[in-house]
Amino acid sequence: MSYASFAQYYDSLTHNVEYARRADYLCTLLAHLGHAPGLTLDLACGTGSLTVELAKRGMDIYGIDGSADMLSVARQKAAESGLDLLFLCQKMQKLDLYGTVDTVICALDSINHLTLEKDVQTAFDRVSLFMNPGGWFLFDVNTVYKHRHVLADNIFLYDTDEVYCIWQNHYEEKNDRVGIQLDFFGREGNLYHRSGEHFYERAYPQEQLLHMLNQAGFDVVYRFADLSLEEPGEQEERVVFAARKKK
Template structure:
């Protein structure tokens, strides 16, 4: 079963501890320093649209892109009727991003970059983001660091709510630099009272800061900076999550 096809229906419940308001605060802190005000914002790999919603409620014109139809169905329902501007959602893989116009900023959060396990596809995704950004526009994303992914090897986790139960184990391959998550998911059907079972396999690639910086530079980005998790300081040794910001060159008069 493909990633998120079964998990989508219970994803929000199982990730209840993600503080999307804090993530939005952090994004806005970077927007406030940007030379180009971020009004039209792309949420790349938007998932069920929780961050999209948080930013839309703060007045941003949001475009959500994800390659999972099941996750986008949840996102569209969650964001229906939001004022002042209801978000637009598109079903596309990152490397084939195709928008109807330009954007002021792009965010790609919750280690979605790690999910692009083919470096060539990730390089193309960065190029597509650069293409649609306005001059001076900001690209912000985060990654699970190699240290974090290596540390997950052999661990087993349990997440549960009243109507969902997920057991997952992680395996990290030093040869492929890939972390695989094997998930068994049980989801309650409230109409029948029965539990449905699904299995999913998720993979994340361990990218280094140097690798991603080189990809961003190759795509044409400038002023590339890295930060510790939800902070404005540089990453510390052993950091579990690192944030990147990069800018498209501003036009000169």
């Protein structure tokens, strides 16, 4: 899917993500791992907010996303920040780079958008294929706990200067999958323009992700609580994985 409507309002609805703080955290995590990031890929970069923040910190980085609409916003954002960044339109499971990279970052539950196990494995395989030996793959996922107890069948409302959004979830227990319906009411003067998106997110057991990473050629894997260097707890909503490509 293109996420065309979502791209238009994504930044307005994610202002609380604290991209600068997340960029600082990722730099701290890489230092904790003793890894100089080198050439870095921001996989599933969306509208490029994190890509831009990491570039501002001196990281040699470029972004890839499957949505041309998201990337259009990302390119404009980079230009407004005075940065000349490369953005490519590719799906995670069809990653095809010009050469190898030293670090891959995939943030904000992008892996959860791959709802088939084979697509997750293929994405991990592609990341490994284009990663230099000893490189690190950092990504985060929404947990099974979050899907069952936080997202579940709940409804969330967002009211910003730009848009009023109704976020409705439908939880499918069989695959820990959540169907997400977003209805946007964009303000245009005294009128509203309605649009919407529907997609799914799937939560994978952490042991399953560890197995997939091993199958893809990653030999060392650490797990952290979100924005932390501590181990995740049982009720963690987001877990950060750090996986090293075999040397």
